[in-house]
Amino acid sequence: MDIRVQESAFDLGAETNAFAARQRGMGAIVTFTGVVRDLDDAPLRHMQIEHYPGMTERALRKIAEDAAERWPLGDALIIHRHGRLAPDDLIMMVATAARHRRDAFEAAMFLMDYLKSRAPFWKKEETAHGAAWVAAQQVDEDALEVWEMPSASRTRSGFS
Amino acid sequence: MDIRVQESAFDLGAETNAFAARQRGMGAIVTFTGVVRDLDDAPLRHMQIEHYPGMTERALRKIAEDAAERWPLGDALIIHRHGRLAPDDLIMMVATAARHRRDAFEAAMFLMDYLKSRAPFWKKEETAHGAAWVAAQQVDEDALEVWEMPSASRTRSGFS
Amino acid sequence: MDVLYFAWVRERIGLPRETVETRAETVRDLVDELRRREGRYDLAFSDTRALRVAVDQELCDFDAPLAGAREVAFFPPMTGG
């Protein structure tokens, strides 16, 4: 398990290749990458990501450990940047490896859902109109509910 | 949309970086990579992947087009190898880009589920005990059912 | 009409493709015709539930009509990914 919180950029391709190369017997590798995107109303000048040093690494590690308890994962990787980012910069990535595709997909979605609402990061967007903190969305909070359902009902509903 | 069926190896990292670099305004990029894995009972010597030239590209393109109709995708990529592969070789990859993570994840899962059971590839595994065609699994056929449900019931059951 | 075989269907019949002169109206008629030819065809097609078929490179079922078809392919359930 590899958890990194850093100000510097990362190379998505190199990280993905390194992650894949260190797996053995895993048939499925999933990655998710979050990218700074432009706003609907005004061009984004930059995004500032604040975090809580100390707690951030703990929170991410806990989320990755929870995922490894729920799915038979070979490995998991989380890289999350903080500081100042420009449009189209990569914000973060997760990678999961498992024997079967469904486990790798579900674990990656789980990592993202918890990382979104339970890891101490806050984003501020700056445009020509000024700067504003990104508001948490109810849809992201709701996304956590499905993971708190008994897994049998997720399976019955076709999720697994 | 980029669909490739090829005998040669591909560079997962380079493909992932190239795919990410050509997106604009997409906040979420998901990749899935399928890897030749060893068998439970005997070491795998190699895997032979047969396909149906002509139909394969059409079938993959159709699956990608269906995904682009169902989710607001910025882009999709499918690379699938055929011929002789060794354990730990990469068999195939898909990548999806969307504004929001759920769309990118669902579209990638959809691509994989259909590619698994509806694209004309057949795998043969060779071990010290001989060679055997990989049997299609009922669980993979069942995986398609969830995508045929009305999307509202997938949403209600927490899938979306 | 070109008839193609893949994976273990190809191995059982012993060739990857052949040209067949036929008046079969549906895929099922063609299968019945092929089965009457030789034991290896009869064996390959003995359980059509274990087979898939594509007419002109589109998956279809065994009741699909063959009028105008140029290429029919038989193969086991696919195992991509």
Add this chain to the structure above:
Amino acid sequence: MDVLYFAWVRERIGLPRETVETRAETVRDLVDELRRREGRYDLAFSDTRALRVAVDQELCDFDAPLAGAREVAFFPPMTGG
């Protein structure tokens, strides 16, 4: 006890961290104590439903006890990823 503020909570209160001498028994007691200090605290904590709190770097609720706690942090709902 160290009290930390992040994002707009930090901006409203005007500092990222401070040391507070308190006998507050729960997070909520601490919030009430801080609100009585100055308008900027009162404003920052006016709607605790819009806030999250961590005690010793673990998320908890406003009823959490503070006995033995070394570090309390207040911040808005998180927006990672």
